[in-house]
Amino acid sequence: xxxxxxxxxxxxxxxxxxxxxxxxxxxxxxxxxxxxxxxxxxxxxxxxxxxxxxxxxxxxxxxxxxxxxxxxxxxxxxxxxxxxxxxxxxxxxxxxxxxxxxxxxxxxxxxxxxxxxxxxxxxxxxxxxxxxxxxxxxxxxxxxxxxxxxxxxxxxxxxxxxxxxxxxxxxxxxxxxx
Amino acid sequence: xxxxxxxxxxxxxxxxxxxxxxxxxxxxxxxxxxxxxxxxxxxxxxxxxxxxxxxxxxxxxxxxxxxxxxxxxxxxxxxxxxxxxxxxxxxxxxxxxxxxxxxxxxxxxxxxxxxxxxxxxxxxxxxxxxxxxxxxxxxxxxxxxxxxxxxxxxxxxxxxxxxxxxxxxxxxxxxxxxxxxxxxxxxxxxxxxxxxxxxxxxxxxxxxxxxxxxxxxxxxxx
Numbered sequence: 059x060x061x062x063x064x065x066x067x068x069x070x071x072x073x074x075x076x077x078x079x080x081x082x083x084x085x086x087x088x089x090x091x092x093x094x095x096x097x098x099x100x101x102x103x104x105x106x107x108x109x110x111x112x113x114x115x116x117x118x119x120x121x122x123x124x125x126x127x128x129x130x131x132x133x134x135x136x137x138x139x140x141x142x143x144x145x146x147x148x149x150x151x152x153x154x155x156x157x158x159x160x161x162x163x164x165x166x167x168x169x170x171x172x173x174x175x176x177x178x179x180x181x182x183x184x185x186x187x188x189x190x191x192x193x194x195x196x197x198x199x200x201x202x203x204x205x206x207x208x209x210x211x212x213x214x215x216x217x218x219x220x221x222x223x224x225x226x227x228x229x230x231x232x233x234x235x236x
Numbered sequence: 237x238x239x240x241x242x243x244x245x246x247x248x249x250x251x252x253x254x255x256x257x258x259x260x261x262x263x264x265x266x267x268x269x270x271x272x273x274x275x276x277x278x279x280x281x282x283x284x285x286x287x288x289x290x291x292x293x294x295x296x297x298x299x300x301x302x303x304x305x306x307x308x309x310x311x312x313x314x315x316x317x318x319x320x321x322x323x324x325x326x327x328x329x330x331x332x333x334x335x336x337x338x339x340x341x342x343x344x345x346x347x348x349x350x351x352x353x354x355x356x357x358x359x360x361x362x363x364x365x366x367x368x369x370x371x372x373x374x375x376x377x378x379x380x381x382x383x384x385x386x387x388x389x390x391x392x393x394x395x396x397x398x399x400x401x402x403x404x405x406x407x408x409x410x411x412x413x414x415x416x417x418x419x420x421x422x423x424x425x426x427x428x429x430x431x432x433x434x435x436x437x438x439x440x441x442x443x444x445x446x447x448x449x450x451x452x453x454x455x456x457x458x
Contacts, residue, residue, distance in 0.1 A: 071444055075411070075436040076418050101440075104449045105412045111456060112293075112393065112413050115386040117302050119292045123284040123313040125277050 063087070065094045074102050269326035280320070283329070284313050291337050294414050298341045300390055308344055312337045331423035334416065338406070338424060389456045396448045404439035407432055 060066050065073070065084060072079045080088075088095050265286065271279035291312055296305040316336055323332050397405050403425075410421045418436075422429045443449050 067444070068441070071440045072433075072437055075440055076433055079433065101444060101449075104453060105440075107453055108449055109412045109415065111389060111453070112297060115389050116293045116296045119289070119302075119306050119309065121306050121310060123288055123310060124281055125284070125317055 064091060065098070067097075070094070070098050070101065073098055074105065265329055266326050269323065269329035273320050273323055273326060280317055287330070287333060288313070290414070291333065294334065294337055294409075295341055297409055297413050299344065300394075304344065308337075308340055312340050315340070328420075328423050330416070331420045334410070334414070334420070334424040335426070385456060389452075392452050392455055396443065396452050399442050399446070399448070400439050401435075404435045404442070407435045408439040408443075411436055 065087065069080070069084060073084075088098065265283070268279045268283045268286075272283055288309065292305055292309045295308045295312070296302065299305055299308070312333070316333055319336075323329065397408075400408060406425065407421060410416045410424065411418075416424065418429055418432055421427075421436075422432045425432065
């Protein structure tokens with residue numbers, strides 16, 4: 059209240075914001091003072107009118123909201139949605155099939171190490187045998203295809219098909235090929 | 237009284253299928269909220285029916301773009317439905333729903349700001365202006381004069397609100413446009429009542445000092 063016993067502008071604003079903030083004396087004063095009550099009403103009415111104009115200046119929405127049974131069922135499977143559950147199931151299935159396949163087993167079991175060792179030792183043995191075998195034969199026979207030196211072709215063919223003297227094929231009485 | 241002619245000249249905006257807020261209305265809301273929380277879909281649909289226009293308007297006041305407001309309203313109700321279990325006190329259903337709406341609008345504005353930072357959309361409120369310039373009210377009883385008045389109103393309204401801080405603006409809108417009580421605003425914004433009152437007082441003081449509300453009402457007249 060000001061010196062004249064009327065509500066100050068601040069008190070009127072506070073009353074517009076929330077009437078409960080007024081003291082008992084102020085509440086008793088309002089109905090008896092046309093100046094204070096009209097000041098309060100004027101500002102209050104302006105705000106009310108503003109709200110009303112705003113309300114009527116909003117276009118009407120076209121959509122409506124409606125929850126259907128099926129939609130609700132989809133929304134209630136706990137933390138994971140249906141799609142997430144399906145994705146998880148497919149992933150588990152994929153891994154279980156892959157892990158149980160023979161090729162994956164051979165890769166993932168403990169035999170993998172020995173398998174690799176076997177291959178390595180085979181390579182070593184082959185590596186040792188090959189030079190020995192090559193040294194045991196005459197050089198001309200090492201190249202069994204005779205591709206290295208075309209001049210040795212005849213010798214090579216003689217080596218493969220040793221001459222028997224008679225190259226003709228004759229038939230015995232019993233019908234055996236000689 | 238300024239604005240009264242504007243109001244009387246305007247077509248009826250929304251159907252009044254639901255009773256105005258009162259004790260019986262609040263009790264009905266609480267009852268429906270209790271049923272909805274216990275899994276009654278019909279009850280939730282009824283709640284959506286009651287609050288759909290209110291939430292749509294609330295969103296529109298803040299973003300002023302009809303299509304986005306419709307999408308956001310749908311999202312708000314979808315989120316509300318999904319999170320019904322988090323509603324502990326069914327008496328605070330309205331505040332709870334508005335708090336979801338406030339957060340959704342906030343997220344939307346943040347995303348819009350982020351996108352405009354990279355120049356995909358023009359910054360500022362151009363989109364709003366475009367919308368209000370190009371989208372006339374499609375209601376059969378809406379006349380061209382009303383559409384022009386509506387466009388002018390939102391432009392001037394935006395100018396008036398520019399003087400307020402974000403929280404002052406939010407509290408003002410919730411109190412005088414969304415018609416929430418101080419306790420409901422306090423719950424929706426998760427602020428204590430004295431903070432809400434202080435910000436509301438500051439907002440009203442600014443608007444009263446420069447007479448912007450009165451001028452807005454006068455300028456909204458043809």
